Amino acid sequence: MSVFRTKSVQQTLRDIDEPEHRLTRTLRLPHLVAFGIGIVIGTGIFTLTGQQAAVSAGPGVTLSFVIAGAVSVLAALCYAELSSSVPAAGSSYTYSYAALGEIVAWIIGWDLILEFALGAAVVARGWSSYLADLLGLPPVLFTEQAPVNVGAGLVVLVLGYVALVGIRQSARLTSGLVVLKVAICLFVIVAGAFFVKLANWTPFIPEPQPRQSSTAGLDQPLIQALIGAEPAAFGVAGVLAAAAVVFFSYTGFEAVANLAEESENPRRDIPRGVIYTLVLATLLYVGVSLVVTGMAPYSQLNTASPLARAFDLVGLGWASTLVSIAAVTGLTSVILVDIVTMSRIGFSMSRDGLLPRALSRVHRRWGTPYRLTLIITVAVAVMAALVPLEALAEMVSIGALFAFLLVAIGVLVLRRRQPDLERGFRVPLGPVIPVGAVLACLYLMSNLAVWTWLRFLGWLVVGLLVYALYGYRNSRLSDRFAAGAADRRH
DSSP: OOTTOOOOHHHHHHHTTOGGGOOOOOBOHHHHHHHHHHHHSSHIIIIIHHHHIIIIIGGGHHHHHHHHHHHHHHHHHHHHHHHHHSOOTTTHHHHHHHHTOHHHHHHHHHHHHHHHHHHHHHHHHHHHHHHHHHHTOOHHHHSTTOSSOHHHHHHHHHHHHHHHHOHHHHHHHHHHHHHHHHHHHHHHHHHHHTTOOGGGGSSSSOOOEEOOOOTTSTTSBHHHHHHTOOOEESHHHHHHHHHHHHGGGGTTGGGGGGGGGGBSSHHHHHHHHHHHHHHHHHHHHHHHHHHHHHHSOGGGOOSSOHHHHHHHHTTOHHHHHHHHHHHHHHHHHHHHHHHHHHHHHHHHHHHTTSSOGGGGOOOTTTOSOHHHHHHHHHHHHHHHHHOOOGGGHHHHHHHHHHHHHHHHHHHHHHHHHOTTSOOSOOOSTTTHHHHHHHHHHHHHHHTSBHHHHHHHHHHHHHHHHHIIIIIHHHOTTSHHHHHHHHHHHO
16 A cells, blocks of 8 residues: 555545435535635734734735735636536545545645634634623633633634534525625725825835844744845835735635535536635735725734724724724634534545544534534634634644645646546646646745744644554555455445
């Protein structure tokens, strides 16, 4: 046996029809776009916009969003082709299994679990803080000063229950939250435009200046550490460094691909859902960042709520409150879709035997992987309540970029190995876009901090140990599983 054994697309499609591991197909294109927008538009637009403008890019943070969005579009086109070819839950994990082999699939699945778990916990803590500010709740229970953040843990448990009882219920709640969130973003753009001062955009890309770094040098971008350059803020280098961080804002659109088995017409709707999500999110990000940096000097936006801060600075306190309400609703949908996405990735890994197969049992009434959803919900609630994770946004970025890189490679490999495979969508321009996606992802990853790389590699090492001790031997592709299946037939 080889750790690079692949699972054929045909076998993947047969597996999704097993009665005890079959998900319910109830989602249409509007539901998929709502899920995508629900997870993409959240912490990035409500927090990172001001932070990165203040410390890295100035008003040029708008260009950082454009760059990160362009890389995401390249990756989204690759996701669209693979999701139309392999319409199964698991997203890049499933695609990698078919194209690159089991060990690569395990690594990417392990990576995605980390990405979405940390993302959900971080967002839950942000949600709790926003709610405390809005309602005047006791800081000892709802803010970063709390030894146990009760608000963060409770919101995860409530949304985990919604994810548990049915995908359609999750879709309905997400759709309602997304409508409100998009409306507020449009409000920020339209109302804020009346208070834009051209002087705040000058210079649009501030002159570069030395960046304060840690004595060990582990906080500087990897590329600067490799070439021996002094860490710098602002200038073109600052815009690129900010692009690597605000890429966090786009992570999650791949959650749409994880819903392939619950889509009524996955070959048609999954590619459209991924692309529509990304285009809409990019337009909103660029519009909001352009307006907010025009409303206030970028140096005054390094707060947890830069959008609300910008309206406070122009004397519109009521608008600031409205934006804070939008932040609470927006972060709610992010947590919900994170939980749904994690459960579908784990569901696919369990069905393949890389995790215990009992975890992939689907509830007879709810039609969801209830055991996995319950375990994930409790684990994320504990992390959200006890562990301050706001410093780990870069971990989410590196995990997503790594997944996107492998998806782009998967497109190239599957085209070569299975040129006649049915594809509902094909990436245009041949290999140009997939290769461009690989190079762009690698470059953005190189702009992330050395510490981020070390933590990421440490998590992958732990994952490889789990695979060696359990997944390799219990995989459905293993000799032992095949022998057991033969015994059952006789």
